[in-house]
Amino acid sequence: MGNTWIAVDWGTTNFRAFLMNGDGACIEEKSAELGLLSVADKRFDQALKAQLGSWLNQTTNIYMAGMVGSKQGWIEAKYVSLPATPEQFLQHSVAIQQGWASSVKIVAGATCINACGQPDVMRGEEVQLIGLSRIANQNNFSAILPGTHSKHAIWHQGKLESFATYMTGELFSLLKKHSILGLNLDQQSLSSQTFYLGLELGYEQSLNSILFSARTNRLFEKIAEKDVLEYLSGLLIGNELSHLNREEKHYVIGSESLSNKYAIALDFLNYQGEIVSGQACFLEGMYQFYRLDLDK
Amino acid sequence: MGNTWIAVDWGTTNFRAFLMNGDGACIEEKSAELGLLSVADKRFDQALKAQLGSWLNQTTNIYMAGMVGSKQGWIEAKYVSLPATPEQFLQHSVAIQQGWASSVKIVAGATCINACGQPDVMRGEEVQLIGLSRIANQNNFSAILPGTHSKHAIWHQGKLESFATYMTGELFSLLKKHSILGLNLDQQSLSSQTFYLGLELGYEQSLNSILFSARTNRLFEKIAEKDVLEYLSGLLIGNELSHLNREEKHYVIGSESLSNKYAIALDFLNYQGEIVSGQACFLEGMYQFYRLDLDK
Structure with missing residues (x-):
């Protein structure tokens, strides 16, 4: 079977799996619209086995991350209190005993008290941040992980130090779909000026x-109807980014289109930004877990 | 027929009408769940006539305000640019010719450039503010009109000077109904501490x-599940009120339950506040239009 292993990112809407070699390179990948919520009768074991299929002839050493480790998921994995090292995340992972697998582990999430003094949580992003610390080869950095619940994270002296959550993606989606701001919008454009x-x-x-200005500027034709969502997106992202430290560079980790949008925003607002592939960070982070586990 | 007249507040979800005497006192009132959006085939004339019924034997002198004067309503009434006097609002009202009525007028709305430099609009609230200027007998005041789109208004030297819109009510509703914050909530309490x-x-x-803290505080049981919406309401209202001037008293105009909530919030945050009935302000404002129209 060699040193192959499998990395799985299993969230509420998507399932992604990667067959990996012992050097951390991806041999093959697959994805399915098999979010946690669509697994029949919560038979996660069967769903996973079916998805991985013939890969299981090569290896049954599986590392998973994401909402699969949440209350709504397969088994709840702990939230590790920050600051925490990659080793600590692995220590707090949950091992699931399966007859057909040598090892199935779900990596722990992270919790901290954020800048507002409130408890905060992440699940899945901590893997990407661990990966980024290797890819960027940095002991200290700041990173933005845009998305439904955008995260601003600080990595300090080899540990994930703290983070804060902004509901930017979810707010955009709510306002677009259900509020007066998104009501009866025509086909939308990608107007960079707006x-x-x-x-x-x-x-x-x-x-x-300022939210209501997405209504009034449209009403008075200061913004074309086709540009309303770009304007709203600008309002929300600009507001989110106002919380960043000006002194340092911010890595942006995520999907290509969203990362590009944030990179454009950072540039426009005179921040230093650098995009790193979210998938590369995820795979590198999972590889760290694989290696730390081997070394135990 | 005497000096009776009719005041109508016709919005997107409700229809309210008041039979008034020549001294501005209400003789009779009626309301119906006949919002503008539920008027069949946009036959507003028939709907109005049917609603007013036998009142029309006493008077057909009708003043209307609210979204009935919007694009989605009966006839679009102008937005008057601020600052503006009550006379200017009446001057810009729209008269609708009806065979069965001596006079049907829809009062104009208001527009200004708000504190963020953006165009802002109101429709209906200007009537309440005009009424408040008489009830409070003040030439200068500040008022909050809580609601779906909460308004903060300044009255200065006998004119409606400026205002700003906060989407507090709509955000609360969206987050409650459609976001992760409101997901699977049990019966909610009215916890003043939360x-x-x-x-x-x-x-x-x-x-x-801070929005995401409504999720995490629930997750870590720092806030009981039954108190989540009170907490969310506090976050949104506290944030809205942070924009108020500390130096002056703020009148609160609206429905009883919402006004009480805002008054409690003002008190807790050490602002001076005073509740005035939204309906009393509306009727007093409409009475001003009636009188100004008589004096022409």
């Missing part, structure tokens, strides 16, 4: 003071 | 930094 306009206002003003 | 906790945080922090 995005910049939103960024500037969002950066300068408090969020609830 | 409301205060939310107020304090919402007042101090930026909105998108």
Whole structure:
């Protein structure tokens, strides 16, 4: 069977799996729209086995991360209190005994008290951050992980130090689908000028003071109807980024389109930013777990 | 027929009508769940006539306000640019010719450039503010009109000077119904302690930094599941009120339950507040239009 192993990212809407070699290179990958919520009768074991299929002839050493380790998932994995090292995340992973597998582990999530003094949680992003620490070869860095619940994270002296959650993606989706701001919108464009306009206002003003302007600027035709969502996106992202430290560079980890949008926003707002592939970070992070586990 | 007249508040979800005497006192009132959006084939004339029924034997002198004067309503009434006097709102009202009525007028709305430099609009609230200027007998005041789109307004030297819109009510509703924060909530309580906790945080922090704490505080059982919506309400209202001027008293105009909530919030945050009935303000404002129209 050699030193192959499997990395799985299993979230609420998607399943992604990677067949890996002992040097951390990806041999083969597959994905399915088999989110946790669509697994019949919560038979996660059967679903996983079916998805991995013939890979299991090569290896049954499996590392998983993401919402599969949440209350709604397969088995709840702990949230590790920050600051924490990669070793500590592995120590707090949950091993699931399966007759057909040599090892199935779900990596722990992270919790901290954020800058507002409130408890905060992440699950899945900690793997990407561990991966980034190797890819960037940095002991200290700042990173943004845009998404439904965007995360701003600080890595300090080889540990994940702290982070904060912004509901930017979910707010955008809610306002687009269910609010007066998204009502009866035609086909939307990708107007960078309108995005910049939103960024500037969002950066300068408090969020609830400016949201309604996505309605009024449309009403008075200062923004074309086709540009409303770009404006709203600018307002929300500009507002989120106003919380960043100006002194340092911020890595952006995520899907290509969202990362590009954030990189454009960082540039426009005169921050230093650098995009790193979210998948590369995830695989490198999982590889760290694989290696640490071997060394135990 | 005497000096009776009719005041109508016709919005997107409700229809309310008041039979008034020449001294501005209400003789009779009626309301119906006949929002603008539920008027069949947009036959607003027939709907109005049917609703007013036998009142029309006494008077057909009708003043209307609210979304009935919007694009989605009966006839679009102008937005008057601020600052504006009550006379200017009447001048810009729209008269609708009806065979069965002596006069049907829809009062104009208001527009201004708000504190964020963006265009802002109101429709209906300007009537309540005009009424409040008489009830409070003040030439200068500040008022909050809580609701789906909460308004903070300034009345200065006998004119409606400016205002700003906060989407507090709509955000609360969206987050409750469609976001992860409102997911699978049991029966909710009215916990004032949790409301205060939310107020304090919402007042101090930026909105998108604290919203997710309604999830995490529940996850870590720092807030009981039954108190989550009170906490969320506190976050949103506290954040909205952080934009108020500390130096002056703020009138609160609205429905009883919402006004009480805002008054409690103002008190907790050490602002001076005073509740005035939204309906009393509306009727007093409409009475001003009736009188100004008589005097023409």
